[in-house]
Amino acid sequence: MKIKDLRTSFVNSLSGLYDSTEILSFFYLLSEEILGLTRVNVAINLDKILSDDEISDFDAAKNRLLHQEPIQYIIGKTDFYGLPFAVSENVLIPRPETEELVDWIIKDRLNSNDPIAILDIGTGSGCIAISLAKKIPEARVYAIDISEPAIKVAEENAKLNKVNVTFIKANILETQDLSIDFDVIVSNPPYVRELEKIEMKPNVLDNEPSRALFVSDDQPLVFYEKITSLAKNKLKKEGSLYFEINQYLGLETKDMIENLGFTSVEIRKDLYGNDRMIKACFD
Structure with missing residues (x-):
């Protein structure tokens, strides 16, 4: 043929x-x-x-x-922020909206060459942590995930992109403290409510890891609340907290973060015009 x-x-x-x-x-x-x-x-x-x-x-x-298996899983790789990443059924496929979150952090750090500490919570493939380590070489980057198979994929991706990231297996919902103080804490946690499954395509529902996607309808901000509480005590004085968020819960997420003590909270839209990112810091 x-x-x-x-x-x-x-x-x-x-x-x-x-x-x-x-x-x-x-x-x-x-x-x-x-x-x-x-x-x-x-x-x-x-x-x-x-x-x-x-x-x-x-x-x-x-x-x-x-x-309807995603092509990225079939070929075993994808690109994110101009970098190559291996992917498998154990990790979410990195998305363009998350690139925008990474870009926000990098641009905020453009005028500073000071060494900083970054923590990525729920790292999955490692796309956020590794991209930040690559583009902010003076940073010490740490990344947490509950999934051992996901961490193995992320470690492979760190080697592929020739960066040093410290990966930690942990359940953030059970974490009582973070070992060091950070300049940047970032997370793209599970945020899709069960009621929103009807909006999702079968290639996502049937293939990507559900634990990395979904939260219960009655506690949709459970990860945000926990991470914000930890960040309140472990961010340095001029540090920043960044989240990717559920487009339908932008104002609720902002209110929760402010109620937990952050005084400067900004929502940004993604390339599709949806509320998708939040940055929080202390004035």
Whole structure:
């Protein structure tokens, strides 16, 4: 089978489940992974004959896509803030909105070369902690997660990106104190309420780790309350607390943070216009 025939078959098989642009993006990602060919190389090698193994690998990937498994899990990697990250079913797939949170922190630190301590709570793949370690090289970066498999993925990603991050296995809800004081505490904790599952696509619901996504409807801010309480005592005098937040609970989250003693709290919208990030500090 030639590449052009495989492409036609691949597109036809997935039509109706995904739009054509997305299907082609899947095809080119798989071409690079399986064939070692970029999109441009594919275009100039459409008559190349594929081996049985190559066809088999494409078929296996196609079947996983038919079951709406995320392409990032299929190829085992993704990009975040311009950096490569390994991903697996044990970690959430990093999202563009989280890149905006990272960018906010980095820009806040642009004019300072002072050594700082950063803590990322609920690190998952390590995308926040590792990106900050890469872009703020003078920082000492620590990261907490409850999942041992997630920490192993994050450790792999730290090596991949050649940064030093101290990873700690811990349940933040059971943590009574943090060992040192921090200049920055950041978290993208579980924040999707059970009632919001109806809004989510099957590729997320059926594949990404639910423990990293969902909170109960009656305690949607449980992680924010705990982390804010810890941050109140463990942030340095001019330190800052950053959260990614549930778009529907921006004002409730802001009020809670202020009620716990922070006097300067700012909500920012993401690229889609949703309330998505909060920064808190003391005046």
